[in-house]
Amino acid sequence: MAKGRSFGAKLAHEISSEGKVICPVCNTEVKRLKLIRNKKAKNGNWSPRYQFVNICKCNEKDIMSGKL
């Protein structure tokens, strides 16, 4: 697999019929991840919040450590 160079042109073709998305930066598959987080409501109760994130090598560390 070619690395570096001409990512812009390549990106448009990287979404395959299987629905895979390849990150143009780290060149790994971008996965969709459902995050569940507890969020404190105004009344003081904690309620779960659901959020979808796209995760690849670029941000997986941040997401796993709870930064994002």
Ligand SMILES: [Zn+2]
């Ligand atoms: Zn990436």
